[in-house]
Structure formats: C-alpha cells, structure tokens
Amino acid sequence: MKADIRVALAGNPNTGKSSLFNVLTGLNQKIGNFPGVTVDKKTGYMQLPDGRQAEVVDLPGTYSLYPKSKDESIVFSVLADKADTAKPDLVVVVLDATNLKRNLLLYTQIADLKIPVIVALNMMDLARSSSIKIDVDLFSKKLGVPVVPMAIRKGEGVAQLKQAIAHANKVALQPDTIDVNVFAPELIGQISEEMQVDNPYFALQLAHQHEHLRFLSNEQSDRIESLEHAHSFHSQKAQAAETVARYNFINDLLYDTVKTPEAAQHETFSNRIDHILTHKVWGFVIFMAILLFIFQSIFAWSSYPMDLIEASFVWAEDALRNVLPEGPLASLLIDGVLAGLSGVLVFIPQIAILFAFISILEDTGYMSRVTFMMDKLMRKVGLNGKSVVPLIGGFACAVPSIMGTRTIENWKDRMITIMVTPLVACSARLPVYTLLIALVVPDKSVWGIFNMQGLVLTAIYVFSLVSAIIVAFVLKFILKVRERGYFIMELPVYRMPRWKNVIFAMYDRSKAFVIQAGKVIIAVSIVLWVLASYGPGDRFERIDQKYRVTENIKTNSPEELNRIIASEKLENSYAGMLGHAIEPVIKPLGYDWKIGIAIITSFAAREVFVGTMATIYSVEGDTDDIQSVQQKMANARNPETGLPVFNLATAFSLMMFYAFAMQCASTVAVVYRETKSWKWPAIQFAYMTVLAYGVAFVTYQLLK
Amino acid sequence: MMDLSQLEVGQTGVVKEFTDLEMSVKLMEMGCLPGETVKVTRVAPLGDPIAISVSGYQLSLRKFEASTIILQ
Numbered sequence: 147m148k149a150d151i152r153v154a155l156a157g158n159p160n161t162g163k164s165s166l167f168n169v170l171t172g173l174n175q176k177i178g179n180f181p182g183v184t185v186d187k188k189t190g191y192m193q194l195p196d197g198r199q200a201e202v203v204d205l206p207g208t209y210s211l212y213p214k215s216k217d218e219s220i221v222f223s224v225l226a227d228k229a230d231t232a233k234p235d236l237v238v239v240v241l242d243a244t245n246l247k248r249n250l251l252l253y254t255q256i257a258d259l260k261i262p263v264i265v266a267l268n269m270m271d272l273a274r275s276s277s278i279k280i281d282v283d284l285f286s287k288k289l290g291v292p293v294v295p296m297a298i299r300k301g302e303g304v305a306q307l308k309q310a311i312a313h314a315n316k317v318a319l320q321p322d323t324i325d326v327n328v329f330a331p332e333l334i335g336q337i338s339e340e341m342q343v344d345n346p347y348f349a350l351q352l353a354h355q356h357e358h359l360r361f362l363s364n365e366q367s368d369r370i371e372s373l374e375h376a377h378s379f380h381s382q383k384a385q386a387a388e389t390v391a392r393y394n395f396i397n398d399l400l401y402d403t404v405k406t407p408e409a410a411q412h413e414t415f416s417n418r419i420d421h422i423l424t425h426k427v428w429g430f431v432i433f434m435a436i437l438l439f440i441f442q443s444i445f446a447w448s449s450y451p452m453d454l455i456e457a458s459f460v461w462a463e464d465a466l467r468n469v470l471p472e473g474p475l476a477s478l479l480i481d482g483v484l485a486g487l488s489g490v491l492v493f494i495p496q497i498a499i500l501f502a503f504i505s506i507l508e509d510t511g512y513m514s515r516v517t518f519m520m521d522k523l524m525r526k527v528g529l530n531g532k533s534v535v536p537l538i539g540g541f542a543c544a545v546p547s548i549m550g551t552r553t554i555e556n557w558k559d560r561m562i563t564i565m566v567t568p569l570v571a572c573s574a575r576l577p578v579y580t581l582l583i584a585l586v587v588p589d590k591s592v593w594g595i596f597n598m599q600g601l602v603l604t605a606i607y608v609f610s611l612v613s614a615i616i617v618a619f620v621l622k623f624i625l626k627v628r629e630r631g632y633f634i635m636e637l638p639v640y641r642m643p644r645w646k647n648v649i650f651a652m653y654d655r656s657k658a659f660v661i662q663a664g665k666v667i668i669a670v671s672i673v674l675w676v677l678a679s680y681g682p683g684d685r686f687e688r689i690d691q692k693y694r695v696t697e698n699i700k701t702n703s704p705e706e707l708n709r710i711i712a713s714e715k716l717e718n719s720y721a722g723m724l725g726h727a728i729e730p731v732i733k734p735l736g737y738d739w740k741i742g743i744a745i746i747t748s749f750a751a752r753e754v755f756v757g758t759m760a761t762i763y764s765v766e767g768d769t770d771d772i773q774s775v776q777q778k779m780a781n782a783r784n785p786e787t788g789l790p791v792f793n794l795a796t797a798f799s800l801m802m803f804y805a806f807a808m809q810c811a812s813t814v815a816v817v818y819r820e821t822k823s824w825k826w827p828a829i830q831f832a833y834m835t836v837l838a839y840g841v842a843f844v845t846y847q848l849l850k
Numbered sequence: 851m852m853d854l855s856q857l858e859v860g861q862t863g864v865v866k867e868f869t870d871l872e873m874s875v876k877l878m879e880m881g882c883l884p885g886e887t888v889k890v891t892r893v894a895p896l897g898d899p900i901a902i903s904v905s906g907y908q909l910s911l912r913k914f915e916a917s918t919i920i921l922q
Contacts, residue, residue: 210879247905248881382871389878406906416908417891426895518910522896634876634915637901637908 149191149201152233153311156221156256157240158249159207160511160638162268162298166240167204168650169304187220194312195305203234209248211255212354212385214632215555219358222351225259227361236314238307240266243273243280243295244639246404250396251389253289254323258347262318263291264310271297279405288399290320299644324391326350329384333377337370350388354381416511416639423512429519436512437538440503444542448495455495459488478675486671486750487664493812496573497546497659498652500539504550505651507535509643513553514635521633527615528622530559537563537614540570541607544813548820549655558627564820565830566618568813571610571805574752578804579603581756584776586797610805617837659816674747677721685718721746735803735839736796736846738784748809755804795849799842806838854888854902855916862889863921870918877919881905888919 157163167175171190188204205224206217213219227233237256241249257263265286273280286293292310296303326347327334337349356362356370373379422428463480470476507513517531524531532554539547544567551567554560571579580603587599680686693711716722717739725742732742744758759779782791808814808831817827857863865886868874882888882904889903899912 212875212879214876245905245907248907251879251881382875385875386871386878389875390883393878393881393883420892420901424892424895429895514910518894518899518901519896521912522894522898632873632876632915633899633910633912634873634880635910636880637910639908 148199150198151194151311151314152201152203152235154203154205154224154234154237155240156205156225156237156252157207157266158209158242158245158252160636161207161240161242161249163207163240164204164650165298165644165647166238166266166268166296166307167202168646169298169301170308171202192308195309196312198312200311208252210252210389211351213358215557217555222355223359223361225256225261226348226351226359234261235316236262236264236311238264238266238311240268243267243269244276244278246280246400247393247396250399251392254392254395255347257289257291257318257320258323258326258345259351260318260320260345260348262315263320264307264314265289265291265293266298266303266307267293267295268298270295270302271300277407281403285399285403288403322347323395324388326388328391329387330377330379333373333379336373336377340369340373341366350384353379354385419640420515420637424515424519429515433516433519436507437535440500440538443503444496444499444539447499448542451495452492455492456488459484459491474679477679478672481679482672482675483668485675486668491660493543493545494656494660496543497549498656500542500546500550501651501655502648504535504539504553505648506643508553509641509647511638511640514637517635518637527619528559528562529618530554530556530563533559533563533618536567537570537611540567540572540614543572543574544568544570544810545659545816546655548813548816549659551820556632558625561625561821561826562618562621564817564826565621565833566614568808568810568830568834569610569614569617569806571607572752572810574810575804577753578755579606579801581759581776581779582792582797582801585780585792586794606801606805613806617833658819659812665815671750674721674750677724678716678719678747680720681715681718682720682723686715689714689718716743734846735842736793736799736850738791740782741791741796741800745803745807745809748804749807750809750811752804752809795846798849799846802845803838803842806834806841808834852921853917854890854919854921855900855913857890857921859890859893862887864888866920866922868918869920873915873918877911877915880909881907882909882919888921 155163155167167188167190170192172192175188175190190202190204192200192202194200203224205221208214208218208221210218211222211225213222224233225237239253239256241253253263253265267280267282267285270280280295282293282295292314294303294307294310296307298304329350330353333353334346334349337343337352338346341349341352343349343352352359352362352370353374356367359367362370374381423432463484466480466484467476470479504513507516513532513535516534519531520534521531524533529537533551535553536547536550539550547567547570548564551560551563554563583599583602587602590598592598592601689711693707721743722739724746725739728742728746729737729739732745737745740759744755747758748755779792780790783789784791814827814831817830818824821827852863853869854863854865865882865884865888867884868877877883882902886904890900891903891908892901894900894910897913899910900916901908901910902916903909
C-alpha cells in the first residue's frame with residue numbers, strides 16, 4: 147500500500163500507545179521486522195480526514211532514547227536514519243496525563259531531534275477523576291507543538307488527533323528544550339561538521355550510540371570513537387548530566403501548567419489492591435489460584451474448538467479423497483500437507499486462550515506484581531519473576547509460552563526460560579503417556595483413594611517441572627551475560643483490561659504462529675510422507691505382487707489385505723529403513739525398529755507417536771482409537787525372545803525419552819522465530835536429545 | 851550515611867546521590883533524581899525487591915539497586 151505520510155508512535159510503556167495504534171489502524175496492520183534487527187515492527191494504515199493515506203509505525207515502548215534493551219535500541223535508529231524506509235515524517239508522542247513527569251523525558255529527547263512532533267495527551271479521563279488539572283493550551287504553547295487531549299480507551303480525541311496529523315507541519319517548529327551543546331561542545335561541533343549533521347542533539351546521540359547504529363559505516367563509527375577519545379568524552383556522565391537538565395526543564399514546565407493534588411486518587415485505589423495481591427500469604431494463594439484457573443481453561447475451553455478443527459480436517463480429507471483421483475498427488479495432499487496443516491491449526495485455540503490470559507494479566511498491571519513477588523525465588527535458579535507464566539503455560543503448550551517470554555527484558559533470563567520451557571510436560575505428551583502407562587501400570591487403587599495410573603501421570607508432570615528448574619540452574623552458570631540485569635521496573639496502576647487489545651493479542655499471536663510454525667511443520671510433514679510412502683528399488687512392487695496371488699485374496703478380506711500390505715510397505719520404506727538403521731543405537735534403550743520409526747516421526751510432533759504406532763501395528767478403524775492400538779501393542783512380541791515388546795522397562799524408558807526429547811517441529815520453529823537464529827534451537831535440540839537418551843538409557847538399564 | 855535499602859515501609863527520604871554511575875543513569879531516567887522525595891510503599895513477600903513511590907508513580911527495584919541510592 148502506498149502512503150502519503152509516515153507517522154511513528156512513540157511513548158513510555160503503559161501509556162496506551164498500542165491501544166492508539168489499534169484504534170488508528172484497525173485490523174489493517176501487519177507485523178514485520180525492522181531491517182537487520184530482531185524486533186517486531188508493527189505497521190498499519192489509516193485514512194486522514196483530507197483523504198490522504200498515512201502509514202503508522204508502532205515503535206517499541208521506551209522510557210528514553212538511550213536503549214536498555216534490544217527492543218528499545220530500535221527507536222533512535224528509526225528516528226535517525228535518513229535512508230531507512232521506516233523513517234517517519236511525523237512522530238506522535240503518547241503521554242500519560244496522570245504521570246507526566248517521567249513521560250516527558252522521552253518527549254524532550256525526541257523533540258530536540260527536530261522531527262515534527264504531535265503530543266497525544268492520553269488518559270485525560272483518569273487525570274480529571276484524580277483532580278489533576280492540566281492547562282493544555284499553555285502546555286502546548288510552552289512546548290511549541292500541537293497537544294491533543296485524549297482518552298483513547300473511550301475513543302475521545304481520536305478524530306482531533308487525525309485532524310492534527312493531517313495539518314502537521316513538514317518541518318519541526320518546536321524550540322530546544324535544553325541546550326545540549328554544554329555537555330560536549332567541541333565534540334558536538336566536530337561530529338556535526340564531519341558527518342554533516344545540522345542538529346547538535348543528533349550529533350550528541352551519534353556520540354553515545356554510534357556503536358550500534360547500522361546506518362553508520364565502520365569508518366564513520368571509528369572516527370566518532372577517536373573523536374570521543376580526543377575530547378575525553380564520558381558517555382554515562384554525559385547521559386546523567388543530560389537527564390538532570392531535562393528534568394529541570396520538565397519540573398519548570400509542570401510547575402506552570404499542571405496542578406496535582408497531594409495523593410492522586412487512582413494511586414490510592416491501586417495501593418489498596420496491592421495490599422491484597424502482593425500480601426505475604428494471600429499474594430501467593432491468589433497467584434496459584436489464577437494459574438490453576440488459566441491452566442484449567444486452556445484444557446477445558448480449547449477441547450471443543452480443537453475437536454471442531456480436527457473434525458473439519460477429517461471432513462476435508464474425505465472430500466479431497468472423493469474429488470481427487472487416487473495416486474501419489476492425492477496421497478501427498480491428504481497424508482502429507484493436510485495432515486501437517488491440521489497439526490498446526492489444532493493448536494490455535496490453546497494459543498489464543500493462553501494469549502488472552504497473558505494479555506489480560508499484562509493489561510491490568512498484575513503481571514508486574516507477579517514478577518515483583520516471584521523475582522527473588524526465580525532468581526536463585528537463574529530465571530526471572532517473569533519466567534513463571536511461560537513455565538506454567540508450558541503444561542499446555544510450549545509454543546505460545548515461548549512467544550510469551552517476550553515480556554522478559556533481560557536477555558539471559560529470557561534465553562534460559564526459552565531453553566527450559568519445552569521440558570515442561572505439554573499436552574502433546576499426554577496421549578503418549580496415557581497409552582504407555584495403560585500398557586504397563588496396573589489399574590488399581592493405592593491406599594483406597596488414589597489410582598496408580600493417575601499417580602504415575604502426576605509424578606511425571608511434577609518431574610517435568612523439577613527437571614526444567616534443574617536445567618535452568620545449570621544454564622545459569624553456562625550462559626554468558628551480554629547485558630547487565632536490571633530490575634528497575636514500573637509498577638503501573640491497576641486498570642481494567644482493554645478487551646480490544648486482548649482480542650488483538652489473540653489474533654496477532656495466532657496469526658504469527660500459523661504463518662511461522664506452519665511453514666516448518668508442513669515441510670517436515672511432506673518429508674516424512676515421502677520417507678514413509680516410498681522405498682528404494684522395486685521393493686514396493688514386489689510386495690504388491692506377493693499379496694496379489696490368489697490364495698491371499700481368498701483367505702483375507704480386501705481391507706485386511708490392504709492393511710498387511712501397508713504395514714509391510716512401511717517396513718520397506720525409507721522411514722522403515724531408517725528405523726532399522728537406528729536400531730543399534732536405540733537398542734540399549736529397549737526399543738526395536740518399529741519404535742524407532744515412531745521416534746523419528748515424532749520429531750515432527752510428539753503425538754504422532756500414537757498414529758505411527760497405529761499404522762505400524764496396522765490397526766483397524768481410525769488411528770485415534772487408542773484402545774485398539776493399546777491391545778496390539780500389548781500383544782506385540784519380540785521375535786527373538788517371544789517376550790512382550792512393551793514391558794515396564796521399555797515403556798518407562800520411552801516415557802523418559804518423550805519427557806526430555808525436543809520432538810516438536812512447532813517448538814523448534816517458534817524458538818527460531820523468537821531468537822531469530824538457528825543457533826538456539828540447535829543447542830536446545832542437541833541438549834534435550836542427549837538428555838533424553840541418557841535418562842532413557844539409565845531408566846531402561848535400571849528397570850530391565 | 852543512609853541508603854534507600856535501609857528505609858522501612860512507609861518511610862520517606864530525599865535522594866542525594868548515587869554510588870553506581872551506570873545504575874544512576876537508568877534510575878534518573880525513571881524519574882529517581884537527586885532532590886526527589888522517595889517513599890518505600892511495599893516490600894515483596896520474600897523480602898526483595900521493594901517498591902517505592904517516586905515522581906508520582908510506583909517503581910520497583912531490587913534491594914541491591916536501592917542500596918546504590920544515597921539519601922540526604
């Protein structure tokens with residue numbers, strides 16, 4: 147889409163910036179990347195009152211142009227890079243009217259870069275109800291920029307803002323807020339001259355940030371570095387002096403334009419809620435209750451839509467089978483692509499529900515209280531207060547949980563959380579566990595009240611959380627810290643969640659998942675389909691011929707004959723050969739080649755295990771019929787010893803393998819997406835596979 | 851010499867200076883500057899971190915970070 151004007155939204159976190167973005171652009175938005183960096187770029191389009199089209203870019207929320215996290219480092223580059231395609235013609239700075247002092251710091255920095263600015267003075271309704279009196283006209287006059295009072299939640303001021311954007315100046319007219327030359331006069335002068343910069347604050351920012359600005363060449367950056375040495379420039383001291391000067395300006399401005407009562411009302415209300423929600427005892431009890439509720443809802447509420455999605459895929463499969471002529475094309479589309487696609491789409495309800503909850507917890511301000519309460523505990527094992535929610539969410543599905551780790555600003559804490567989340571027993575392991583437990587654990591009661599099978603399942607769930615924490619503790623000592631860990635964090639006042647934002651979060655994350663993970667899953671499914679459907683040489687033809695002889699046709703019904711042929715073909719397919727090839731490796735774990743195939747196919751998704759077992763043991767009816775798979779597996783004998791294949795040792799060894807192995811293409815894809823590098827998913831895959839093999843080996847050898 | 855980590859819940863103090871330059875840059879950007887009045891509003895259930903009221907909003911920080919803030 148072609149835009150006549152490009153508008154960037156900037157502001158502190160919790161100012162309603164995202165709400166404003168959603169209000170301005172509606173569903174007409176997309177998520178991309180800022181060039182060369184791993185930060186999501188949200189862009190959308192809106193129609194201005196004069197008919198022009200405006201592109202809106204939502205910049206990451208930040209307290210200052212001096213970045214403290216990766217997301218924040220993008221803000222200055224976007225505003226500064228003249229060649230950047232995202233360079234805005236106009237910046238709308240969103241300010242929280244109830245918290246103007248701290249909000250204005252970022253404004254003064256952006257204004258001094260001399261980019262045309264409009265102030266969106268949000269939360270005017272809350273300011274009014276808290277008796278904060280703002281002289282908007284004087285405020286606007288003193289800043290020298292248009293100021294639009296708004297209450298974005300209620301839609302107040304949106305039309306006026308659009309009007310202001312349409313009438314915005316092409317050049318910045320605001321006066322300097324502070325004299326930046328005093329911080330490094332010679333250096334600023336020299337950089338301005340050599341880099342042909344006409345703005346002293348821009349030159350000063352280049353001095354501070356030249357090391358990570360992509361639009362500077364290496365020579366330019368080195369030149370700035372040597373100039374800094376020549377003028378003995380100390381970046382942090384200069385930043386400190388600048389911040390003090392800016393707050394002096396802000397204090398003077400607010401003294402003239404804003405009257406604040408002693409204790410703002412919304413703050414005391416928030417305080418009362420905090421008394422309960424961060425209480426020594428009740429704080430934890432309430433948190434546990436909320437987690438339990440979320441966990442339950444993900445299971446309970448998603449089962450119906452998941453069934454529906456599966457049913458519609460079954461229907462689509464049927465329809466396609468009827469329409470397409472039988473052959474490799476139909477098989478590829480149905481058993482490869484469609485099967486893979488259903489594996490992706492079936493997770494959408496869980497993802498949407500988890501993200502609805504996460505977005506509500508964040509929007510209300512409760513998430514920062516969870517962090518506040520859990521930080522000390524989680525820090526001991528190398529995690530962060532914010533790791534709690536992804537870890538618990540991992541019980542449902544690691545995919546949305548890993549996407550949810552974005553709330554963790556600290557790089558190391560976030561990486562550790564991503565690395566250990568897939569260890570938590572997710573719902574995809576449930577069919578594997580229930581099948582194997584039913585095979586080897588007797589269905590009898592313990593002490594009259596507990597069911598033995600249920601106890602084993604519970605133990606596996608607890609064990610998964612414990613192993614995640616142990617691995618996190620180990621990683622704490624291995625990972626090198628790239629940035630200093632802060633816990634200097636705003637505790638925003640409690641607010642009602644904005645339902646529109648909740649819906650947007652559900653939509654955004656589901657869409658991102660389908661597109662990103664979907665590509666990988668479909669590719670893997672197609673490869674698996676090829677491996678399982680074709681064999682080397684003429685093996686398949688010979689199988690067909692063997693069973694087409696008359697006596698076979700006489701003794702077996704056509705369905706049964708097809709199943710036998712399918713089963714023998716699988717053994718002779720590339721996948722079957724792979725199973726035979728890895729048999730020596732997995733024999734110490736207690737597995738035969740058939741289990742080998744199931745393990746290989748399970749690397750696409752864990753729940754594939756049941757389906758593969760079903761195919762291999764050629765079960766009647768549909769592959770989801772666990773009862774019959776279970777009977778066939780129970781009857782399976784080792785051809786050499788005549789003993790059952792699935793004894794206690796093999797079954798537990800398998801469960802341990804599934805507990806630790808990274809058998810989920812969606813998770814690999816999402817870790818790649820979140821870390822934007824193959825390094826992390828590769829490390830994760832390797833350590834989990836090694837762990838899986840080791841633990842399964844020990845389990846089998848001990849129980850044998 | 852008194853630092854912010856020594857204040858009890860409900861007590862107030864006025865920021866004088868910082869002992870850690872890097873931390874001070876972040877704290878000052880967050881509105882915690884020399885001359886500002888700070889009030890400890892609550893302590894996390896496990897004793898760390900703490901929450902303070904400063905510049906009209908609530909800020910949480912670890913005790914170690916609070917100990918770099920010297921009060922008047």
